[in-house]
Amino acid sequence: MRLLIVEDNFELSQLVANGLMAAGYESDIVNSAAEARDAARNVSYAAMVLDLGLPDGDGLSVLRELRRHADPLPVLVLTARGGLQDRLTGLRSGADDYLVKPFALEELVARLEAILRRPGQLLGRSLRLANLIYDTESRQIFVDDAPRIISSRETSVLEILLRRQGRVVPKKNVEDHIFGLEGEVASNAVEVYISRLRKQLAECGARVVIHTIRGVGYLMAEEK
Ligand code: CA
Numbered sequence: 001m002r003l004l005i006v007e008d009n010f011e012l013s014q015l016v017a018n019g020l021m022a023a024g025y026e027s028d029i030v031n032s033a034a035e036a037r038d039a040a041r042n043v044s045y046a047a048m049v050l051d052l053g054l055p056d057g058d059g060l061s062v063l064r065e066l067r068r069h070a071d072p073l074p075v076l077v078l079t080a081r082g083g084l085q086d087r088l089t090g091l092r093s094g095a096d097d098y099l100v101k102p103f104a105l106e107e108l109v110a111r112l113e114a115i116l117r118r119p120g121q122l123l124g125r126s127l128r129l130a131n132l133i134y135d136t137e138s139r140q141i142f143v144d145d146a147p148r149i150i151s152s153r154e155t156s157v158l159e160i161l162l163r164r165q166g167r168v169v170p171k172k173n174v175e176d177h178i179f180g181l182e183g184e185v186a187s188n189a190v191e192v193y194i195s196r197l198r199k200q201l202a203e204c205g206a207r208v209v210i211h212t213i214r215g216v217g218y219l220m221a222e223e224k
Contacts, residue, residue, distance in 0.1 A: 001046040001136055001159070002180055003027040003112070006036040006062070007078070008055050012101075016049060016078075019105040020112075024139070028180045033057040040066060040073060043176040044160065046136075047074040047112055052081055052090070060093050067094035074115045078108065113137075127162040130207040130222040134162055141204070148204040153178055154197040157190075161210060161220035170217040194218060 003020055007013040008031040017027050025046075030039050033054045040048065040062075052059035063075055077090045082100035090098045096115050099108060116137070127134045133142040139155055141148045150158060160177040161169055171190050178193060179185050186192075198210055207223040 001025060001116075001139075002043070002156075002177070004036070004039055004043070004045040004048045005029045006033075006048060006054070006059060007031060007051040008053070009051070015105065016108065019109060023109045023113075025112075026180070030181070031055070033059065033062050036062045037065065039181060040071070043180055044163075044173065045073060047076065047096075047115055049108070049112070050075050050077050050095075052077060052079040060090065063090075063093050063095060076108070076112055076115060078103065127159070127165075129162055129165050129220065132162075132201070132204075132206040132208050134158060143204045143206045148206075150197070150200045150204070153193055154200055157193050157197050158201075161218060165220050168213050168217050168219045172217075174218060 003025050005013055005016050005027050007016065007029065010031075013029045013031065017029055020027050028039060028043070030036050031054070033056050036048070036050070036059070050059045050063060059077065059079070063077070066073055066075070074096045075094065076097045076099060077095040078099050078101065079086070079090070080101045087098050087100075097111050099111060127136060131144045133145075135142075136159065141150050141155065141158070156178050157174060160174055174194075175185060175190050178190070194210060194212070201208060209221055209223045211219045211221065213219055
């Protein structure tokens with residue numbers, strides 16, 4: 001599960017990223033409204049932490065744009081604007097939660113976890129297919145209810161394929177999901193992780209199959 005941090009204060013963005021990392025969440029950091037729009041379009045994040053005072057505009061415009069496009073990405077606004085009117089505007093613009101700076105890191109993490117647990121989110125806590133269950137919060141995998149170990153990046157691939165099971169996931173989306181905004185990625189990296197994941201799933205006895213849709217992407221389904 002990967003989160004997006006939109007924050008132009010370098011030290012604060014690092015603090016938040018480190019706090020999230022300690023709680024088990026990987027994140028990408030961007031520091032402008034334009035980059036936030038791009039990142040949200042290109043990577044499927046589990047949630048966004050959004051600062052409002054950004055160098056190229058107001059974070060609220062990013063939020064309103066997401067909602068205008070019916071994007072359900074959970075957004076927690078993190079801002080120094082703490083007045084009642086500011087908080088109301090943030091929530092009415094589509095924020096799922098609103099936290100005022102200065103804040104305690106533990107509270108930020110707890111509030112994000114509360115957002116991610118909410119029923120009705122596309123993000124159910126566990127995803128299942130055939131005899132395979134994946135707990136998105138603990139990142140644990142179970143086959144026939146027994147815990148199994150799958151390596152970390154392969155688990156990220158499994159997550160995105162399971163979330164969209166029965167549908168084709170473009171190769172680019174798989175790549176973004178594994179590597180986020182990390183720079184250069186080897187052109188065969190996704191194939192390598194898919195092939196390792198297939199092997200590990202077979203070793204666990206999971207009755208699922210990952211089809212390669214040539215030139216498009218991958219599709220995960222129950223093994224017939
Ligand atoms: Ca700011």
